[in-house]
Every structure is written in C-alpha cells, then in structure tokens.
Amino acid sequence: MTNLLVAQHLNKTLATTPPRTLLHDINLTANAGEFLSIVGPSGSGKTTLLRCLSGLDSLTSGNVWLDQEALTTMKPAKLAKLRRTTVSFIFQQYNLLPALTVYDNLVLPLRLAKRPVDQNQLNQLLAQVHLTAKLNQYPNTLSGGEQQKVAIARALLVNTRLIFADEPTGALDAQSRQMVFNNLKALTTVGTCVVMVTHDLELAAQTDCAIVLKDGRITTIFDHPTMAQLVPALADHWEVASC
Ligand SMILES: Nc1ncnc2c1ncn2[C@@H]1O[C@H](COP(=O)(O)OP(=O)(O)O)[C@@H](O)[C@H]1O
Numbered sequence: 466m467t468n469l470l471v472a473q474h475l476n477k478t479l480a481t482t483p484p485r486t487l488l489h490d491i492n493l494t495a496n497a498g499e500f501l502s503i504v505g506p507s508g509s510g511k512t513t514l515l516r517c518l519s520g521l522d523s524l525t526s527g528n529v530w531l532d533q534e535a536l537t538t539m540k541p542a543k544l545a546k547l548r549r550t551t552v553s554f555i556f557q558q559y560n561l562l563p564a565l566t567v568y569d570n571l572v573l574p575l576r577l578a579k580r581p582v583d584q585n586q587l588n589q590l591l592a593q594v595h596l597t598a599k600l601n602q603y604p605n606t607l608s609g610g611e612q613q614k615v616a617i618a619r620a621l622l623v624n625t626r627l628i629f630a631d632e633p634t635g636a637l638d639a640q641s642r643q644m645v646f647n648n649l650k651a652l653t654t655v656g657t658c659v660v661m662v663t664h665d666l667e668l669a670a671q672t673d674c675a676i677v678l679k680d681g682r683i684t685t686i687f688d689h690p691t692m693a694q695l696v697p698a699l700a701d702h703w704e705v706a707s708c
C-alpha cells in the first residue's frame with residue numbers, strides 16, 4: 466500500500482510570548498483508499514493539524530510527506546502545484562467566494578488548475594444535494610447547510626487523491642450528513658484518501674481509523690473504531706465539543 470500521507474514528529478508552536486505549542490509530536494500515516502477521522506474537544510488542535518498536514522500551514526519541526534513529497538523542503542511553487550492537483554480541503558467555514566455564483570465557486574479550483582469541468586459529475590453532485598436550481602445564486606442567498614454542500618461539492622469535483630475535510634457535516638441535518646459521508650466513503654473505494662475532522666462520533670465510527678486529539682497530542686488511535694470505544698474516549702468533553 467502507498468502511504469499518501471505521513472507525519473513524523475510534527476510540532477507546531479506559535480511564536481508568541483511565551484511561545485504556545487498547538488501540536489506536540491504528531492505521528493500518523495494514511496494510505497490510498499483509507500478514511501481517517503480526527504476527533505477531540507474544541508480547541509484541541511484539530512483544524513491546526515489538518516492545515517499542517519495539507520500544507521496550508523507551516524510546521525515548526527518534524528515533517529509531513531504528501532504523496533511521498535516532503536513538505537518542509539518543498540519549494541513554494543511545487544507546494545502550490547501539489548495543493549492544486551493532489552489535495553482538496555473542505556473548510557470548516559466553507560470559504561466560498563461571496564462575489565462568485567455557486568457555479569463559479571464550484572469550478573474555481575478546476576479553472577485555477579487549468580483543468581476541464583466534468584459536467585456530468587457536476588450535475589450529478591448538484592442533483593444529489595438539491596442545488597441544481599441554485600447554480601446562479603450567490604453564497605449569501607444560501608443557508609449554512611447549502612453553503613456547506615457547495616463547499617463539499619467543490620472539493621469533490623477536483624478528484625484529488627487526498628481530501629482533508631474540517632467538520633464537513635457540521636451544518637447539515639442527519640440525512641444530509643450521512644449522504645455527504647457516504648459520498649466521501651465512496652471515493653475511498655476508488656483509492657482516494659480522506660482525512661476528516663468531526664464531532665459526529667457516529668460518522669467517526671464508520672471510518673477506518675479514528676485519531677483522538679487532546680491538547681494538541683494524539684492520545685489514542687482506534688483502528689476500525691466503534692461507538693463503544695469513541696464515546697468514553699470523548700466523554701469528558703461533551704459539554705465543550707460544540708464547534
Ligand atoms: N493563528 C493562531 N493564533 C493564535 N492561536 C491560535 C491560532 N490558531 C489556532 N490557535 C489556538 O490553537 C488552539 C487549537 O485551535 P484549533 O486547531 O482551531 O482547534 P480545534 O479545531 O480542535 O477546535 C486553540 O486554542 C486556538 O485558539
């Protein structure tokens with residue numbers, strides 16, 4: 466199996482006074498076709514970890530390999546290319562461009578990568594999330610859930626080998642949540658690797674591996690996690706596990 470993602474001794478420290486370490490000695494691997502979930506209380510560093518793993522944020526020490534390429538020694542142009550071709554990121558705050566319509570938001574990453582739009586795939590994705598009629602609307606005319614679905618469809622259209630998803634189902638109802646999850650899961654069957662931050666333990670329990678993060682450290686890794694394992698692992702933090 467090919468390791469699409471490797472992190473070794475990843476540390477992230479902010480240069481504040483005093484310095485603040487957000488991630489401590491993170492080690493993990495993910496293979497092609499694997500679905501990883503990252504769970505943990507709010508403020509435990511999940512978003513920071515996803516950003517460091519995907520090349521959006523720099524590391525303080527350690528290294529990350531994306532598709533066998535080391536991020537720390539990579540030239541900026543190469544990193545930019547890798548981020549257009551190999552990696553998609555579904556942001557917690559959607560990151561839709563307000564001045565662009567739904568359609569233009571959807572095809573933007575493909576346009577930036579000078580790649581053609583697969584209209585069939587686009588139509589299929591839109592129909593699944595009931596957004597076909599809203600293609601010409603602007604993001605601020607959509608509900609939070611609809612914006613989240615556009616952000617997810619935008620990431621899926623790029624067909625990258627690695628997808629990082631930060632709470633991709635947070636704004637969705639239970640039915641949409643499972644459907645979005647099923648979409649991501651289906652991609653893993655054709656070799657895509659998905660790394661998803663979630664507070665939804667029912668979804669985490671359907672992934673191949675769940676990584677529990679607390680105070681910037683991996684406390685447990687569950688292979689083939691079950692609810693019976695995940696619930697007690699997060700039990701102390703229910704009251705703060707809200708964003
Ligand atoms: N750029 C930053 N400057 C200062 N503090 C930050 C920055 N990024 C993250 N943090 C802090 O780091 C901690 C982890 O944040 P985050 O990764 O967003 O956690 P999570 O996604 O698990 O809620 C939080 O306490 C947050 O306030």
Ligand SMILES: [Mg+2]
Pocket residue numbers: 511512513557631708
């Ligand atoms: Mg977060």
